[in-house]
Amino acid sequence: MASEPVKRRLAAILAADIAGYSRLMGADEEGTLARLKAHRRELIDPKNKQHRGRIVKTTGDGILIEFPSVVEAVRFAIEVQQGMLERNAEVPEDKRIEFRVGINLGDVIVEGRDLYGDGVNIAARLEALAEPGGICISGTVLDHARDRVSFEVEDAGERALKNIARPVHVYSIIIDPRRRQGMPRPQERALALPDRPSIAVLPFQNMGGDPEQEYFSDGVVEEIITALSRMRWLFVIARNSSFTYKGRTVDVKQVGRELGVRYVLEGSVRRAANRLRITGQLIDALTGAHLWADRFDGALEDVFELQDQVTSSVVGAIAPKLEHAEIERAKRKPTKDLDAYDYYLRGMASTYRGAKEDVGEALQLFHKAIELDPDFASPYGIAAWCYYWRMTNGWTTGRQEEVSEVNRLAGKVAQLGNEDAVALSFGGIALGLVAGDLEGGVALVDRALALNPNLAVAWYASGGLRAYFDAPDVAIEHLERAMRLSPLDPMFFMRALTVVAHFRADRYDEARLLAEKICRERPNWVASLRMAAACNVLTGRLNEARRFIARALHLDPGQRISNLKDRIGPYPPEDFAKFVEALRKAGLPE
Structure with missing residues (x-):
C-alpha cells in the first residue's frame, strides 16, 4: 500500500x-x-x-x-x-x-x-x-x-x-x-544596486579656509548633482542623502553599500578672490579603484562652465557613448546673474538648517535673488516651499496673505520653470498643500518628473500631493522612489508624508509606528507629533497620545482645534473630521 x-x-x-x-x-x-x-x-x-x-x-x-x-x-x-x-x-x-x-x-x-x-x-x-x-x-x-x-x-x-x-x-x-x-553589527545591510549606472556625489571640501564660503562649495555640488540627474539612464542619489557625509572621513566602499551606488564622486572647491578651482575624482565603490581625476581652473564668472566640465568628464568616464543632446541639456543654467545665484545658494543653505529664523532669512535671500533676476525660476519655487514649512510648524504670520503669496510664486514657477525641475517640484507641493490647489500642484510636479525622472524631490512632491489628493498607495509608491533616490535623507519629509498616506488608508498602526519613529529622530517636528497623537488615539493608546500632544503644545502653544486647518494639509472632509476628533481626545484644546 x-x-x-x-x-x-x-x-x-x-x-x-x-x-x-x-x-x-x-x-x-x-x-x-x-x-x-x-x-x-x-x-x-x-x-x-x-x-x-x-x-x-x-x-x-x-x-x-x-x-x-x-x-x-x-x-x-x-x-x-x-x-x-x-x-x-x-x-x-x-x-x-x-x-x-x-x-x-x-x-x-x-x-x-x-x-x-x-x-x-x-x-x-x-x-x-x-x-x-x-x-x-x-x-x-x-x-x-x-x-x-x-x-x-x-x-x-x-x-x-x-x-x-x-x-x-x-x-x-x-x-x-x-x-x-x-546584537553585533558586522556591517550595514547593503542596498541593491539599481539596474543602471548609479552615482553619489559627496560634499566637496571647502579649501578656501573661510567657513562663510561653505554655502558656495555646497552649491557647486548641488549643481553637479542636478546636471547628472537629468540624464535618464543614470541613477543619482539626492543631495540630502549625499550630504549626510559632510564633514566626515568616509570609506568609499561603505558609502557605496549604504547608498546602493556603483560610483562615488568626491572633490574640493577653492575660491580665492575672483579665481575658482574645482577638483574631482571618480571612484568605483565596489573595488575602490580611481576611474578619473582632474582639476578645473577659471574665473569666478566661469563657475557654470567649470561645473559643466566636471559633469561632462564624469559622464564621459562612466559612459563614453552618452547622447550629445543629454549633455547639452545638462548645460542649461537657471540664471546668468552671479549675484542672484549667490543669494539663491545662501537661501538654500538657510533652508536646509530649517529653524524658524533660518526659514525667515531664506525667504529674504530668495526675494533678493528674484529682484536681481526676475526670470530665475528656482528661488520662486523654494520660497513657495518655505511657506509650506512655516505652515506645518505653526509659524505663519498671516494665513490668507501667505496663501496669496504662494499662489503668486507658483504662478511664476509655472511661467518660468520650463527647464527647472527643482523649482517645479517645490512650487507644486507648496501650491497643493498651502494654497489647496492639488490639481495645479500635481500638474507642476508631473512637468518636473517629465524633465527629470531621477529627481528625489520631484517624487517626494508627487507622493506628498497624492497622499491628500489621490490613492494613498500610489502616494506611498512615489514616496518610496524618493527614499530610494535619497535613502539617508535627514529632512524626513518623505516618511512624514508616508504617515499621511497610511492614515488616509486607515492603516493606523503603520502610521503610528512611522510617526513615532520620526518623533524620536526629530522630536521638535510638530506635524509628526500631532500625527503620532492622532494615531495613538485611533489604536487605543490614549496615554501615549496625550504625551505626544503635550509635546506638540509645548512647541506650538497657539495650536487649537479651531485653527488646525491652517497648520495641516488639505485633508478630505471625512479624514479631517477623523483627525480632529482624535486630537480632541488626545487633549488638543478647542
Whole structure:
C-alpha cells in the first residue's frame, strides 16, 4: 500500500520563550505563573486573535504560532513586545517576564495540527539569538515585511544556525531605541544596486579656509548633482542623502553599500578672490579603484562652465557613448546673474538648517535673488516651499496673505520653470498643500518628473500631493522612489508624508509606528507629533497620545482645534473630521 504523501506548505512561524524562566520560577513559582497567565489573558491572546495566529504548541515557557502572513506575525511580535515594555515599566528588573521572539518564513511539514521542518527550526534558532524583550527575524521575513510594516532593524549578519545547512541572514527589530547595542553589527545591510549606472556625489571640501564660503562649495555640488540627474539612464542619489557625509572621513566602499551606488564622486572647491578651482575624482565603490581625476581652473564668472566640465568628464568616464543632446541639456543654467545665484545658494543653505529664523532669512535671500533676476525660476519655487514649512510648524504670520503669496510664486514657477525641475517640484507641493490647489500642484510636479525622472524631490512632491489628493498607495509608491533616490535623507519629509498616506488608508498602526519613529529622530517636528497623537488615539493608546500632544503644545502653544486647518494639509472632509476628533481626545484644546 502506498504511503500517504507528505503535506507541505509555506508558513510564517513565530517562536517565543521567556528569558530566565528557570530563575523566575525558582525565586517565585506562584507569582511568576500568575503574572504569566495575566500577560497571556490580557495581552498575548487578544493580540494573537487580532492577527489571526494559530497556536501550534506550548511548553512551560515557550510557544509556537503559525500566522497567515509574515506581516501579521511581525505586527503581533512588535505589539506584544511594546506591550510588555509598558507592563514591565513599574516591575523590579529581577521579577520581569521578558519574551524572546524569532520569526521565519519557510516551508514546513504538516502532521495534524503540528508543524515540522527547517521553517520551524530556523524560527526556534532565531528566538534563541534574540535578547530579552527582542525580536530576531530572517532576511526572508525582512524582505516580505519591510514595505508593509514600519520598523527599524539592526543587521546581525549571516549566522550559522545549529542543524541548518545554510547560513541565515539575521536581523534584530528595534523595539526600544535605548537598547540598540544588543546584537553585533558586522556591517550595514547593503542596498541593491539599481539596474543602471548609479552615482553619489559627496560634499566637496571647502579649501578656501573661510567657513562663510561653505554655502558656495555646497552649491557647486548641488549643481553637479542636478546636471547628472537629468540624464535618464543614470541613477543619482539626492543631495540630502549625499550630504549626510559632510564633514566626515568616509570609506568609499561603505558609502557605496549604504547608498546602493556603483560610483562615488568626491572633490574640493577653492575660491580665492575672483579665481575658482574645482577638483574631482571618480571612484568605483565596489573595488575602490580611481576611474578619473582632474582639476578645473577659471574665473569666478566661469563657475557654470567649470561645473559643466566636471559633469561632462564624469559622464564621459562612466559612459563614453552618452547622447550629445543629454549633455547639452545638462548645460542649461537657471540664471546668468552671479549675484542672484549667490543669494539663491545662501537661501538654500538657510533652508536646509530649517529653524524658524533660518526659514525667515531664506525667504529674504530668495526675494533678493528674484529682484536681481526676475526670470530665475528656482528661488520662486523654494520660497513657495518655505511657506509650506512655516505652515506645518505653526509659524505663519498671516494665513490668507501667505496663501496669496504662494499662489503668486507658483504662478511664476509655472511661467518660468520650463527647464527647472527643482523649482517645479517645490512650487507644486507648496501650491497643493498651502494654497489647496492639488490639481495645479500635481500638474507642476508631473512637468518636473517629465524633465527629470531621477529627481528625489520631484517624487517626494508627487507622493506628498497624492497622499491628500489621490490613492494613498500610489502616494506611498512615489514616496518610496524618493527614499530610494535619497535613502539617508535627514529632512524626513518623505516618511512624514508616508504617515499621511497610511492614515488616509486607515492603516493606523503603520502610521503610528512611522510617526513615532520620526518623533524620536526629530522630536521638535510638530506635524509628526500631532500625527503620532492622532494615531495613538485611533489604536487605543490614549496615554501615549496625550504625551505626544503635550509635546506638540509645548512647541506650538497657539495650536487649537479651531485653527488646525491652517497648520495641516488639505485633508478630505471625512479624514479631517477623523483627525480632529482624535486630537480632541488626545487633549488638543478647542
